[in-house]
Amino acid sequence: MSAIFEVENLSLHYLSRWGQKIHAVTDVSFSMKKGEILGIAGESGCGKSTLVNGLMGLFIPPLYPTSGDVRVNGESLMNRTPQDIRSNILSRKVSMIPQGAFNALNPTRKVKDIAADVIVAHLQKGGVTRKESYDLLRERFDLFGMDTERILNSFPIQLTAGERQRSVIGISTLLNPQMVIADEPTSALDVSTQKVVIKMIFDLLEKNIFSTMIFITHELPLLRHVADNIGIMYAGEFVEYGTAEQIVFDPRHPYTKALMGAMLSAEPGQREKKPVAIEGAPPSLAKIISGCRFAERCPSARPDCKLRSQAIRMVAGRQVRCEYAD
Amino acid sequence: MKLLRNLLKSPMFVIGAVLFFGTILFAIFAPFFIDLKTAMDRVGGQYLEPSGSFWLGTDxxxxxxVKLLLQGLRSSLYVGFLAGVLATTVGTLVGIYGGFKGGIIDDILNMFTNLFIVIPSFVVLILVSASLEQGRSLTxxxxxxxxxxxxxxxxxxxAQASSLKSRDHISLARINGANTLQIIYKHILPYLASYVFMVFIMQVASGILSESAISMIGLGPMDNVSLGVILNQAKNAGALGDGIWWGIFPASIxxxxxxxxxxxxxxxxxGVFNPRLRK
Amino acid sequence: MPTNPIFSAKNVSMHFGHGKKLVKAVDDVTFDIADGEIISIVGGSGCGKSVLAKVMLGLYKQTSGEFKYHGNDITNQRDHWNDVQSVFQDPFSCFNQFFTIRAQLKDAFGILKTKLTKEEIDQRVDRALLAVNVTPADIEGKYPFELSGGQMQRMLLARIFALRPKVLLADEPTSMVDACVRANILDYLMKLKQELGMTIVFVTHDIGLAYYVSDRIFIMHEGKIVESGVPDEVALNPKSPVTIQLIDDIPEIHKEWIKR
Structure with missing residues (x-):
């Protein structure tokens, strides 16, 4: 089967308030088959959220594409206006589940009106009336096993955080998008609510509402249970990209190793372990960095690491951006 | 400073500021060249058309x-600013105190605020002005x-103060030992300053409009001319029907x-203060 | 239960609102904390853990019950804050964006009973910055929005290093940073504890963190402490259904979670 979503050497930059070019994403490549779930992990500020906009082809100043290509079913999303992307790509081809459900929902409108707006806006040509769109909504929300009537007739503020986030997911996937990009969909929730929300996402996958997803989070253990493949981002680059098993149980890039080594869990023996702590912060992306971006903080850095920028190479069956990894 | 530079990038701001400050400078400095002492004196015939000696005619x-309008402009600006300062000061004090204190005090202040909002202020304005037969001054x-x-x-x-109140930097200031006054002064007011200033500008504008409206219907100040009073007198003298455009247009404009x-x-x-509107 | 506790709470409740809108944020909790202990209060959002921390910090006065610090009621907040200090969750909202970081670190000395000279304050700020591995020159003249989240979190820790309190209440100190930085922050906190013999109360939803750092764990749910004890007991052998559920809900690497 051919790839449904392809990203080729994508680099993005934005202009800071002082007109500086910040190279937020550099040379990201991957391709996804239908039915695949790709997890992207990295610390805050590593370029995850910028990447999300780039993946949707949504370039609103100050964000600009530097180079590369993004294709959905072979159709390129680059060099298109935000209006074009919003009306022809979003919701139907690529849909996004944002992090803060509260910001995503207009506080002055009921959930059913927010949702109906999405349907009416995208299916106008098919001539869906508002009333028909409500029926569509009810049908869909019933599918999730939610308290449909109450939730649809509520204002966002009357719902719990979990209900809000599930409503957002319901609305984002109303038009059965081919691809869903979930940007930290559970980061603002506590663990129990997170589990409910993830269950709902799994439910949607099982019911074939959508089948391909990019899941972005800073929580690696969560990705282990959600994703097929994982990309680890550091300072705007993919430093390691492989299957979830490979990344979680057998990391090869020093940064991934550090991330895994810093995990704390309530499991026997964990109290005696010393978590890996790394000093310092990722480099500023305002300059083009010549050497390896992790070299500054890398526990196994060698003198020449800072001199050469690192290229992707295959190590133990996955991509690693480190010439000394083995 | 960065703020001012950002503002100057906006053509809307530049046009608005040039117009407004131009008007203010004119109102302040024009009296040095145009003698206002004789503004209320009869200097010519009734309703003379604009001419070389009377640029905008006579009433x-x-x-x-010209003299009447200058005097009227000064009065209107005075009313606008005084009303704006009063409304902003009282409003800000009540708002910050209630929003920051919370509890019963907030409930009471909030009730008063809402009560005042519900009462149609223009009607109150008319009733009170009408009852003040004597001594209805500009002030x-x-x-x-x-x-x-x-x-x-x-x-x-x-609303802004009570959302700021729960921010961590206020809690931190408190466990740093700052007292309520210091917290309001150092940790709340700076965040509200830009907002309060914007509201102040709107209050000045609505002050000028309210004064014109109340004067227009004949309930304006007795001791002075304002732009509204000029319009009222022109209306009473039948300027509208007689085609005396110079009695109506200049003041309205x-x-x-x-x-x-x-x-x-x-x-x-x-646009500049609210990052969400920033493009 | 420890003898001579530093904190002792007896049937403490903290209610907000009244009538129909009554919220029992903290509902009849009783506990003692010994001097030098590390305690973690763990629970989901809205369980009342942050409110309880604010009662301990003296920012809220409990609605009912007895809350003692070293056997006394908290009557004077300023005296209390001389001893008991806090690190809050969101480092970005902790600083006033209109003043420099350094000025705000210096502001904190206002709470200390021992008044220091300007030179002493500057020295202590410098030393505190170095203790969290920040060169003082690096933040000279900088405003909060010019630093990253991890750096800001360290500024909050520097504040604690500078004030040297007897008790630290850390409300989700690591929820905004990634795993490596979290381990880093924990290192600093442990260093602080060793230097000052501090008592630390962590407020967190992260039972992994609680298990790793604490002497005892309190599990909170709907305002009540539903289970407390040493980490090996609470985290590995939980008795309360709330704790069992909580641990079950956490996605761990080596554990089965929900299946796709």
Whole structure:
């Protein structure tokens, strides 16, 4: 089967308030088959959220594409206006589940009106009336096993955080998008609510509402249970990209190793372990960095690491951006 | 400074500011060249058309419209600013105090605020002005306007203050040992300053409009001319029906320009202060 | 239960609102904390853990019950804050964006009973910055929005290093940073504890963190402490259904979670 979503050497930059070019994403490549779930992990500020906009082809100043290509079913999303992307790509081809459900929902409108707006806006040509769109909504929300009537007739503020986030997911996937990009969909929730929300996402996958997803989070253990493949981002680059098993149980890039080594869990023996702590912060992306971006903080850095920028190479069956990894 | 530079990038702001500050400078410095002492004196015939000696003609009492309008402009600006300062000060104090203190005090202040908002302020303005047969001065009108418009400021400032209150930097300031006054002064006011300033501008604009409206219907100040009073007198003398355009247009245009300029300034500031509107 | 506790709470409740809108944020909790202990209060959002921390910090006065610090009621907040200090969750909202970081670190000395000279304050700020591995020159003249989240979090820790309190209440100190930085922050906190013999109360939803750092764990749910004890007991052998559920809900690497 051919790839449904392809990203080729994508680099993005934005202009800071002082007109500086910040190279937020550099040379990201991957391709996804239908039915695949790709997890992207990295610390805050590593370029995850910028990447999300780039993946949707949504370039609103100050964000600009530097180079590369993004294709959905072979159709390129680059060099298109935000209006074009919003009306022809979003919701139907690529849909996004944002992090803060509260910001995503207009506080002055009921959930059913927010949702109906999405349907009416995208299916106008098919001539869906508002009333028909409500029926569509009810049908869909019933599918999730939610308290449909109450939730649809509520204002966002009357719902719990979990209900809000599930409503957002319901609305984002109303038009059965081919691809869903979930940007930290559970980061603002506590663990129990997170589990409910993830269950709902799994439910949607099982019911074939959508089948391909990019899941972005800073929580690696969560990705282990959600994703097929994982990309680890550091300072705007993919430093390691492989299957979830490979990344979680057998990391090869020093940064991934550090991330895994810093995990704390309530499991026997964990109290005696010393978590890996790394000093310092990722480099500023305002300059083009010549050497390896992790070299500054890398526990196994060698003198020449800072001199050469690192290229992707295959190590133990996955991509690693480190010439000394083995 | 960065803020000012950002503001200057907005053509709306530049136009608004040039118009408004131009008007203010004119109102302040023109009296050095145009003698206002004779503004109320009869200097020519009734309703003379604009000419070389009277640029904007004369009114029904034979007074020079240039001088009258200048005097009226000064009065209107005075009313606008005084009403604006009063409404902003009272509104900000009530809003911050209620929003920050919370509890019963907040509930009571909030109730008062809402009560004042519900009462149609213009009707109150008319009733009180009408009852003040004697001694209806510019200052009193301004204070009346200020006293009826402060709740708008109070309500919005309160909302902002109470959302700021729960921010961690306030808690941190408290465990740093800052007292309530210091917290309001150092940790709340700076965050509200830009917002309060924007509301102040709107209050000035609405002060000028309210004064014109109340004067237009004949309940304006007795001791002075204002732009509204000029319009009222022109209306009473039948300028509208007789085609005496110079009795109506100049004063109306001045009011419109000032208020429009203030709206432009306010609008452009919103764009700069509110990052969500920033493109 | 420890003898001579530093904190002792007896049937403490903290209610907000009244009538129909009554919220029992903290509902009849009783506990003692010994001097030098590390305690973690763990629970989901809205369980009342942050409110309880604010009662301990003296920012809220409990609605009912007895809350003692070293056997006394908290009557004077300023005296209390001389001893008991806090690190809050969101480092970005902790600083006032209109003043420099350094000025705000210096502001904190206002709470200390021992008044220091300007030179002493500057020295202590410098030393505190170095203790969290920040060169003082690096933040000279900088405003909060010019630093990253991890750096800001360290500024909050520097504040604690500078004030040297007897008790630290850390409300989700690591929820905004990634795993490596979290381990880093924990290192600093442990260093602080060793230097000052501090008592630390962590407020967190992260039972992994609680298990790793604490002497005892309190599990909170709907305002009540539903289970407390040493980490090996609470985290590995939980008795309360709330704790069992909580641990079950956490996605761990080596554990089965929900299946796709």
């Amino acid at each position: 029904d009492l034979g007074r020079d419209y 009193i009108i301004a204070l009346l306007i200020g006293a009826t418009t402060w709740p708008w400021t109070a309500r919005s400032v309160r 001045i009011i419109t320009v000032i208020v429009f300029a203030l709206f432009l300034i306010n609008n452009s500031m919103e």
